[in-house]
Amino acid sequence: MANLEEMKEVILEYVIEEYAEEDDDVNFDTPLISGGLVDSFSMVSLKRFLEVKYKISIPDEKATPEAFDNVNKITDLVLEFL
Amino acid sequence: MSNIGSYDERVKNFKWSLAEQELEYKDGDVINIGWYCSDRICEKGLANKTALIWEGRSPENLKKYTFNDLRLKSNTIGAFLKNQGISDGDRVCLFMDKVPELYLGLLGILKIGAVAQPLFSAFGDESLFVRLENAGTKAIITQKKHAGKVQKILDKLPNLEKIIIVDYDGRKPLREKEIAFDLEGSTPVEKLDIFPTKAESHSLLHYTSGTTGQPKGVKHVHYSLISQYLTTKWVLDLQPDDIYWCTADPGWVTGTSYGIIGPWSLGITSCVMDSGFSAEAWYAFMQRHKVTMWYSAPTAIRSLMKAGDESVKKFDLSSLRHLASVGEPLNAEAVIWSEKVFGKPFFDTYWQTETGSMMICNYPDMKVKPGSMGKAFPGLTAAILDDKTLEPITEHNKPGLIAFLPDWPACMRTYWNNEETFNKKFSKGWYLSGDKSTIDKDGYFWFVGRDDDVINTGGHLVSPFEVESALLEHEAVAESAVVAKPDQVNMEVVKAFVTLNPGWEAGDELELKIMNFIRKKLSPLAMPQEIEYMDKLPKTRSGKIMRRLLHAKEWGEEIGDTSTLEDD
Numbered sequence: 001m002a003n004l005e006e007m008k009e010v011i012l013e014y015v016i017e018e019y020a021e022e023d024d025d026v027n028f029d030t031p032l033i034s035g036g037l038v039d040s041f042s043m044v045s046l047k048r049f050l051e052v053k054y055k056i057s058i059p060d061e062k063a064t065p066e067a068f069d070n071v072n073k074i075t076d077l078v079l080e081f082l
Numbered sequence: 083m084s085n086i087g088s089y090d091e092r093v094k095n096f097k098w099s100l101a102e103q104e105l106e107y108k109d110g111d112v113i114n115i116g117w118y119c120s121d122r123i124c125e126k127g128l129a130n131k132t133a134l135i136w137e138g139r140s141p142e143n144l145k146k147y148t149f150n151d152l153r154l155k156s157n158t159i160g161a162f163l164k165n166q167g168i169s170d171g172d173r174v175c176l177f178m179d180k181v182p183e184l185y186l187g188l189l190g191i192l193k194i195g196a197v198a199q200p201l202f203s204a205f206g207d208e209s210l211f212v213r214l215e216n217a218g219t220k221a222i223i224t225q226k227k228h229a230g231k232v233q234k235i236l237d238k239l240p241n242l243e244k245i246i247i248v249d250y251d252g253r254k255p256l257r258e259k260e261i262a263f264d265l266e267g268s269t270p271v272e273k274l275d276i277f278p279t280k281a282e283s284h285s286l287l288h289y290t291s292g293t294t295g296q297p298k299g300v301k302h303v304h305y306s307l308i309s310q311y312l313t314t315k316w317v318l319d320l321q322p323d324d325i326y327w328c329t330a331d332p333g334w335v336t337g338t339s340y341g342i343i344g345p346w347s348l349g350i351t352s353c354v355m356d357s358g359f360s361a362e363a364w365y366a367f368m369q370r371h372k373v374t375m376w377y378s379a380p381t382a383i384r385s386l387m388k389a390g391d392e393s394v395k396k397f398d399l400s401s402l403r404h405l406a407s408v409g410e411p412l413n414a415e416a417v418i419w420s421e422k423v424f425g426k427p428f429f430d431t432y433w434q435t436e437t438g439s440m441m442i443c444n445y446p447d448m449k450v451k452p453g454s455m456g457k458a459f460p461g462l463t464a465a466i467l468d469d470k471t472l473e474p475i476t477e478h479n480k481p482g483l484i485a486f487l488p489d490w491p492a493c494m495r496t497y498w499n500n501e502e503t504f505n506k507k508f509s510k511g512w513y514l515s516g517d518k519s520t521i522d523k524d525g526y527f528w529f530v531g532r533d534d535d536v537i538n539t540g541g542h543l544v545s546p547f548e549v550e551s552a553l554l555e556h557e558a559v560a561e562s563a564v565v566a567k568p569d570q571v572n573m574e575v576v577k578a579f580v581t582l583n584p585g586w587e588a589g590d591e592l593e594l595k596i597m598n599f600i601r602k603k604l605s606p607l608a609m610p611q612e613i614e615y616m617d618k619l620p621k622t623r624s625g626k627i628m629r630r631l632l633h634a635k636e637w638g639e640e641i642g643d644t645s646t647l648e649d650d
Contacts, residue, residue: 018598021227023253035139036179036358039204040385040571041540041606045597052590065360065385 007054007078012071014049028072033065043068050074056081084446086316089457096460098491101312105347112278113304115285116160116192119346120153121276129153132351135325135371136182139357145182149349152189155265157274159183159190162263166244168221170195170277173287175214175222176332177201177232180356183248183265184332187223188342192285192304195277199287199299202333203228208552208603211235212296213289214242216499223263225249233257281305287498288335290435291536291545299498300435306339307347309439309492313459314344317431317443319404320375327353327368328377334542335435336408339492340377361389365397372401379409381540383416383428384571394423404446406431409541410573411529414453430455432527434515435543436507438492442484442527455519455527463487465512466521469533472510479520481530485512535629537566539574544608546576546629549600552608553578556599558586563619565633567612578610579619579632588615 008028016026019038032038038046047063050056058081067077086092107113123133129150136145147155168174174191176198178184184200191198199217201210203225210231214222221244222232232245236258243259250262279285285304289297314320318340326345330336345352355367359382368376386393405420405428412430420428429444432455442464444456458464465474466482475482488508497504507514518530537544546564553562560583567577580596582588593613601609620628634641 022230023227031139031358033358034360034363036356038358039606040359041575041609041611042601044611045594045601045609048590048594048597052594064389065358069360 004075004079008071008075010053011050011074011078014053015046015071018045018049029070031069032071033069038068040065046074050078054078054082084316084319085321086319086445086447089445089448089460092316092460098308098312098461101308101491105307105311107308110280112276113281113283113307114192114195114276114279115304115307115343115347116156116189117276118307119189119343120149120156123149123346123349124153126349128349131349133346134182134185135351135353136185137353137355137357137367137371141366141370147182147186149346152186152346154270154272155182155186156189156193157271158265158268159187159263160193160274161271162246162268163190163196163221164194166221166246166261168194168196168244170279171197171284172220173197173199173217175199175201175217175219175224177203177205177210177222177224177228178248179203179225180331180354181225181248182354183223185342185354186265187248188332188338189346192279193274193276195279195283197284197287198338199289200332200334200338201289202331202605204607205231205333205605206601206603207231207234209297209548209605209608211238213299214239216289216296216299217287220244221246223248226251229257229260279304282495284495286338288338288435290335291543291548292503292534294545294547295500295503297545297548298500298503300335300438301495301498302438302492303495306438306492307343309490310339310343311347313440313443314340314348317429317440317445317459318344318375318377318406319446320345320348320350322349324374324403325351325353325372325401326375326377327355327371327373329355329364329379329382330377330408335438336377336379339439340408359385361386361393362396365394365399368399368402369397374401374403375405376402377406377408378428379541380407380412380416381409381572383407383412383420387416387419388571391423399424402426405429406444408433408440410538411455412453417450417452427452432456432517432529434517436494436513437486437490437515438494439490441486441490451522451524451526453528454522455529457525457527458486459490462490464527466519466527467512467514469518472512472514478523479528481518481520483533484515484517484519484527486515487511488513535565535633537564537574537576539566539569539576539607540572542607544576548604549576549578549608549610552600552603553580553596553610555603556596558582558592559596561619561627563627563629563632564610565629565636567636569611575611576608577636578613579616580613581616581618
């Protein structure tokens, strides 16, 4: 489970670094897409990051706004394709 | 019975003076959009009617404003700006998420005769800079989360005197030129002297992208209200008891013309949802507020289709009475889907930042042909021109340039500081839209495509030139070419072709770095969704990159004449 926690931390760190604005408070459950932090265009770059980082390929039909809506869900999605 | 009634009868008897009479405006009178959208509605006895229902990232974060609140709060913002030295003609940028201060601020700016310059809050610092510099913006109203982008470019903007932060919490000290403004905590200003703007007084400056050059500032005037009022009434068919939701961000022209000016000048209750896209969140929002009229965009509609019919069935959307769409052509499948799941079609509308108001539309009492743009708004002279002779094409179903006689109230008055480009938009007395379509035997327009290389992604125009220039600023990129790539949801997305400088290796990691570089520098819309590495880009013998060949490759089209292609 240590790897899972580490993965969540890595993804969270990336989201904060790349998408959060000043003073945005982001945690594992923060709504990213429905909350407006990551828009549908930016979601493409987030998907690409996951694919590069974890050497996976996420099919477009699985890359839905719901599946990308928080770090916990994103981690579950990555695990599905590892 | 709809507001427009019979389209054909309206065409026969049309005069813009109809809107002037309803708005009690006479030639030469003062006409101030800020006043029309708030004070006048209060004077009509609707002071206590709800004007704005605003919801933040959660349903609990709900605020409601009456028309009297609009009047007082826009007065308060106007008075604050005047105290800060803002006066008539000064450009004041609104750079915020869809927070109440954005909507109220726009009215406040207009009330004091200043010019509102709304900009999409997802713009990166470079996109922000070119627009503020071009406009010579004097003040920017923003949130603390976006103020960092302004600080980053402040040294290069000598005209920018004030950075007004609407949500300052005191946790960090204010920086250079920053001023805190707390609208909720301010004493409401009961009486504000409305600046006596006239028909041709500058009201808004919206930026749009072209194929070449930097973004163009489209100048609109207070008289545009006449078009915006009547098109809202007849096309969106807003009725006194409607709860209206325009999903557009006021950083773009739809969000101001039809998210603010149209509905409020008619005294209609408007909803705003300040959060990102999620099909179920959108349906829940409409159910919660019993939305009756919904004006959205094809990209959003296609995303809802993708989310599936089951999502719709979970919600009670029986309040919906009328639906309309704008941004890019609405495909027939989306119209048919909407009839299936909502029991009514989306009525497509076509217009541009430059036109300021709707031009070709589908109307409530007119048969919808799925996939068609509809017919020209009454009073407009619209034609399809031959692209070489610029003479009207009378033959049915033959593609040509969409053009209008420039005599409607909301037509742009110029491109800010760019008269030369403005003049090129007119020829032989026509306004040239830059879009192509056909007209069928019944007079319906059918969209064909752009007449230039501008990319329409999710209803927003992106300049390939702007993205190519930004790509060259990345240290790895030697040359770049940017074209549209077909996309099921957004119609088009940005695709870049690049060659690399020596020492750089093509790969996924570099692609991601370049994508993020553009996203932050320009905007998420402008970020290439795909980057293709090439050894060399196709060029003419004179060294000009042949974007046309790359575009044809993406769209599976014939490559056409390659006689000017550079030899190996």
